[in-house]
Amino acid sequence: MSSHLAEGLRSRYPDARICWLAEPQVAPLLEHNPALDAVIVWPKLRWKELLRTRQWGPLLREARDFIVRLRSERFSLAIDAQGLLRTRLFAWLSGARERVGFVSREPGQFLMTRLLAKGAGSRLMGSEYFYLLQQLGVTTTHLRQRIDLAPASTAAAAECLTSVGVSAGYVVFAPFTTRPQKHWFDQRWIELAQATTLQFGLPVVWLGGPADRQHAERLASAGGGIPLAGTTSLAVSAALVAGASLVIGVDTGLTHLGSAFDVPTVALFGATCPYSSTCSERTIVLYHPLPCSPCRRSPSCEGRFDCMQALTVAEVMQAAERLCPARLQA
Incomplete structure (x- = not known):
């Protein structure tokens, strides 16, 4: 950011x-x-x-x-x-x-x-x-977030995709964060993976950090797709985001990278809402504030995470279809 x-x-x-x-x-x-x-x-x-x-x-x-x-x-x-x-x-x-x-x-x-x-x-x-x-006296009207990747990172991302049989486009899911109140729900990610694969005809690539590896494998086993969480460096994960046809994620760095790379991105916010608009017209932020929102690090809903419950699979799919009205291509 x-x-x-x-x-x-x-x-x-x-x-x-x-x-x-x-x-x-x-x-x-x-x-x-x-x-x-x-x-x-x-x-x-x-x-x-x-x-x-x-x-x-x-x-x-x-x-x-x-x-x-x-x-x-x-x-x-x-x-x-x-x-x-x-x-x-x-x-x-x-x-x-x-x-x-x-x-x-x-x-x-x-x-x-x-x-x-x-x-x-x-x-x-x-x-x-x-x-x-x-x-500091800087004119900012021309500025936007910018990440410049090394050619080696882009090449490593392409090699990683080839090794798992992805030769065309793909959808990146970024469902993992360090705080449970920022998470969406496993069953909804599973249903979303199935819906996006059916709608867009592209595989889902699950990204995250080393601690998310087993979780990603469980989600991919149930919903389909390729679990790459914890198998690449941050730079290679960034390159995977940059090459995606669509990114869907919660309040986490990989989701923010989707906006920085101007990739069609759906961001799911609840306990936090760091932004509601971006420099990219290809990002949609989904956020339904409640009287307790944003609770940040102090949730008061006894683990229900009502703000994230308000985000449905159908709503996320509608946002994805607005960003990508036609069947996604490589």
Whole structure:
């Protein structure tokens, strides 16, 4: 959702050196962005392992070397796009004189030199980042989310599809998140898989992370399709989304990628509603707010998830057919 920051900053500061600090799994989504000069990778998992095994010496040495690497860039501006304690800490450790970020409940606000609200409540996907750029003097009317994939990721996605017998188009399902209140229901995914295959004549590819692998296999066994959750990197999963004929998913990164790639996308929201419109005219957001919506991390429905119950298979199919009125082709 923040991917347009790079292009916006480049338009405002054409001669600047612009770097993006990222965790390893998302770095491949940034490394080929033409607006960036470098992607600095924070080895989060490596540090967590050193911490878990109490290897204090190597951890301290690697942390020291990492801070030296950050400061060697001699940044004049650091932007914290997340508003977390750790991202504020990295902004401060960068040595940048100006450190701009969002107001949030997280500690560490004193580490920033300028804090911004998240705008006037726009429901546009990534609106807070458009607002941040505007506060930095950037014209944003021409911007939209942008992900540039490596040719190797696209080739790996094609090879993955060939290995499972997909030679034409396909529909991506992204049903998995880390919070149960954002999930739709298994039986509805199963019915939807059967309905989309019948309507569009294309197989369903189930995507997710490593923890979702067995769940995807169960859904595919019951509803049909190909379970690829947990079998590819994030970059290859992104390439699979980019090549899809249709994406249907809940509030999760793979669904948001569908909008960023301008793929026909149906987004199912309930406990959260991060946006109701996108820069892509080929995204439909389905959301039926209740008096308790959005509950985010504090559901009060005793596990019924009434907001997600309100989303029916028929409604999702109607949205898919509006985006893809004809039988989908490769």
